[in-house]
Amino acid sequence: MLDLVLRGGRVVTASSVDVVDVGIAGGEIVALGGHMGEAATEIDCSGALVGPGFVDVHTHVREPGQEWKEDIASASRAAVAGGYTAIVAMPNTDPAIDSGPVARFVVERGSDVGLLHVAAAGAITAGREGTRLAHLDDLWDAGVRMFTDDGDAVADAAMMRRALEYIGDRGGVLAQHAVDPSLGAGAMHEGWVSSRLGLAGIPAVAETTVVARDLLLVAETGCRYHVQHVAAAGTIELIAAAKDRGLPVTAEVTPHHLTFDHTAVLGTTDPVYKMMPPLREPDDVAAVRDALRAGVIDMVATDHAPHADHEKDVPFEEAPNGVTGLEWAAAAVNAAAELDERTFFAAMSVAPARLAGLVDHGRYPAVGVPANLVVFDPATTWVPSRTMSRSQNSPYLGRPLTGAVRATVVGGEVVWDAGGHDDAA
Amino acid sequence: MRTLLGTEDLDRSSLDGLLDDAEAFLEVLDRPIPKVPALRGRTVATMFFEPSTRTRLSFERAAKALSADTLSFSPGTSSLSKGESLKDTVQTIAAMGADLMVVRHRAVGAPARVAEWTGLPVVNGGDGAHQHPTQALLDALTIRRAKGALDGLRIAIVGDIAHSRVARSDVFAFATLGADVVLVAPRTLLPVDLTGWPCEVSTDLDAVLSDLDVVYLLRVQTERGGASVFPSLREYLRRFGLTRDRFARLRPDAVVLHPGPMNRGVEIEAAVADDPRALVLDQVTNGVAARMAVLFHLLGGADA
Known part of the structure; x- marks a missing residue:
């Protein structure tokens, strides 16, 4: 008997979208096709898409060091509720993931929790301080394939060049938080809203100047380069030109940059709209949507950044940057970007798994493929009223969303079943 | 309210x-x-x-x-x-x-x-x-008492507009009360995008001086920002300060306002600050x- 059958969903495979059943046993897909016999567990997938589980290459799990915001267990629960089967933990923990033991700790905690695959990104520089290289070889040996000082850019050009050379040699990916610190010291996007509010602005060139410089260094070193959370239209032009030249470049966009613009800060200057990079202009929002549709931006990443109420319940300028997003990312993308099924799963699952080197994830359903899958209903409208995260700094809470994760399957096990939760579809 | x-x-x-x-x-x-x-x-x-x-x-x-x-x-x-x-x-x-x-x-x-x-x-x-709305009210009250009404008055607000809550409040209040407002500052002291501001902008104080009814001088906020936004206080006085020479070129009925505290010798020369047409204490x-x-x-x- 099968362990699990996903019954009657629109299954997005490498070549087609068909209404079929997915039969799972021993952690793998063992059959795809017409009506299958009984299984120990069945999930009704009618009306929903069945595809490769989502992969987030940009999650702040806050453990070790800031467990009052989030920990690996709560991040895992939020992730599987959002349809994720794998996440990559950002290294801005305390201590930073800049050494082998810290990377191993995060990955082992993830497997102890056991809900989904937790990978670790490593810091580029020791302590993310930008002055000397982190223990890149130890990190590599601990399984790290993606390196970033996320939260801070590698601002120093010589350091960036050295990191691209060293990580390029090993075949790793260097991911850049592209905000120049000297131009990026403001609280929100520099534009008419910041001018009206008297808030110090972060101009779009804070992002584009970093990416432009980096691309020149990438052309010289050949290292794989990934632009994190693209927010400015000008960055897209740079990435498109680099891809045309054949440079090994990828880019991500967050759900919130696909959804909101800087006018969200008007009114009560609510810090739930404070993040880095900042929400930019409606033209930038349109540009990142178009770029995701066109594949210039390869993937969605949440930049899930939990902060406790007492940290966000302060005036805008004093609040930390970041919003949570794992649970609602797919719905937000579904509503904002209007992607066809294949582009949706390419952006949410396939491209991020490839970037992070997660060979068992982001694979279209086929016989013999590990059963890391999501059942996503793109038509259901609902209003999230609570969160699995330890923090609730999300602009999506209390806001109607279209698209709901019905179930998440990791290694053949159902790790999330919305049927058991009354506020989900 | x-x-x-x-x-x-x-x-x-x-x-x-x-x-x-x-x-x-x-x-x-x-x-x-x-x-x-x-x-x-x-x-x-x-x-x-x-x-x-x-x-x-x-x-x-x-x-x-x-x-x-x-x-x-x-x-x-x-x-x-x-x-x-x-x-x-x-x-x-x-x-x-x-x-x-x-x-x-x-x-x-x-x-x-x-x-x-x-x-x-x-x-x-x-x-x-x-914003600093009560400052705008007291400024409007001072102008109204000096000139009868704000309707049709030409008012220049001069100085560090970018970092000024007084400027943000005054621009909207003065314009709503019928005044014609011009902001005067170097580009480094102007907000980057003035969409929706009911005013004009100039980077040349001397060019707008002669038809002003009110000169509103902002304090040079040396304690704010820290970054260098103009070359020196000496050059600021020369280009944007209300010197005796500039004061003499104003219309004889023009008045001068300043939210205080004044930096004498930076945005305003002492002799101008002490002139009866400087309404700082009325404010x-x-x-x-x-x-x-x-x-x-x-x-x-x-x-x-």
């Missing part, structure tokens, strides 16, 4: 009403016993999270002239230094029985958050570089009356 957080949303009739009341309160302040019982039994808390003497004293003088009681908060002596949050601090003072809060804070939007957290009427006493007196009008409106004197 429930709160006064800025001037952008104040319409002509609200502004005229506040200014009319302020004129009436000026008359009260001129009496032998400068006090009316309008807000007897009400408590006004002045919550100044940023150092300020003149604005806090002006609000407290206004509250007392209306017979309100005052609670005065300043950060130096408070539990803020013990790590108490802004939210806890204002909720604590609210629980003591404040009926209204005047909030000054270096963070933009802090007064709006305080209004949310306490449910009390809040007057913005200055939030970062955002201070008018400030008390303007704040009385605001407190009276927000606390609904008739209900007291």
Whole structure:
């Protein structure tokens, strides 16, 4: 008997979208096709898409060091509720993931929790301080394939060049938080809203100047380069030109940059709209949507950044940057970007798994493929009223969303079943 | 009116009403016993999270002239230094029985958050570089008393517009009252995008000088920003300061305003500051009356 059958969903495979059943046993897909016999567990997938589980290459799990915001267990629960089967933990923990033991700790905690695959990104520089290289070889040996000082850019050009050379040699990916610190010291996007509010602005060139410089260094070193959370239209032009030249470049966009613009800060200057990079202009929002549709931006990443109420319940300028997003990312993308099924799963699952080197994830359903899958209903409208995260700094809470994760399957096990939760579809 | 957080949303009739009341309160302040019982039994808390003497004293003088009681908060002596949050601090003072809060804070939007957290009427006493609405009222009152009305007047606001809450409040209030406003500053002291601002912009003070009715000089805020936004104070005076030479080229009936405290020799030469057409001390007196009008409106004197 099968362990699990996903019954009657629109299954997005490498070549087609068909209404079929997915039969799972021993952690793998063992059959795809017409009506299958009984299984120990069945999930009704009618009306929903069945595809490769989502992969987030940009999650702040806050453990070790800031467990009052989030920990690996709560991040895992939020992730599987959002349809994720794998996440990559950002290294801005305390201590930073800049050494082998810290990377191993995060990955082992993830497997102890056991809900989904937790990978670790490593810091580029020791302590993310930008002055000397982190223990890149130890990190590599601990399984790290993606390196970033996320939260801070590698601002120093010589350091960036050295990191691209060293990580390029090993075949790793260097991911850049592209905000120049000297131009990026403001609280929100520099534009008419910041001018009206008297808030110090972060101009779009804070992002584009970093990416432009980096691309020149990438052309010289050949290292794989990934632009994190693209927010400015000008960055897209740079990435498109680099891809045309054949440079090994990828880019991500967050759900919130696909959804909101800087006018969200008007009114009560609510810090739930404070993040880095900042929400930019409606033209930038349109540009990142178009770029995701066109594949210039390869993937969605949440930049899930939990902060406790007492940290966000302060005036805008004093609040930390970041919003949570794992649970609602797919719905937000579904509503904002209007992607066809294949582009949706390419952006949410396939491209991020490839970037992070997660060979068992982001694979279209086929016989013999590990059963890391999501059942996503793109038509259901609902209003999230609570969160699995330890923090609730999300602009999506209390806001109607279209698209709901019905179930998440990791290694053949159902790790999330919305049927058991009354506020989900 | 429930709160006064800025001037952008104040319409002509609200502004005229506040200014009319302020004129009436000026008359009260001129009496032998400068006090009316309008807000007897009400408590006004002045919550100044940023150092300020003149604005806090002006609000407290206004509250007392209306017979309100005052609670005065300043950060130096408070539990803020013990790590108490802004939210806890204002909720604590609210629980003591404040009926209204005047909030000054270096963070933009802090007064709006305080209004949310306490449910009390809040007057913005200055939030970062955002708004300082009672300053705009006292400025408008001063101009109105000097020139009869603001309609059709040409007013230049000169200086660090980018970092000025006074400029942001004045531009909208003056324009709503019918004035023709021009901002004068080097580009490094102008906000990057003036979409929706009812004013013109010039980088050349000398070019606009001769047809001005009012010159409003902003203080050069050497303590703000830190970054170098103009080459030197000497060059600032030469290009944007109101020197005796420039003052002499103004129309003979033009007046000069400054929110204080003045940097003599930077944005204004001493001889100009001491000229009778510099209305700086009138602004201070008018400030008390303007704040009385605001407190009276927000606390609904008739209900007291």
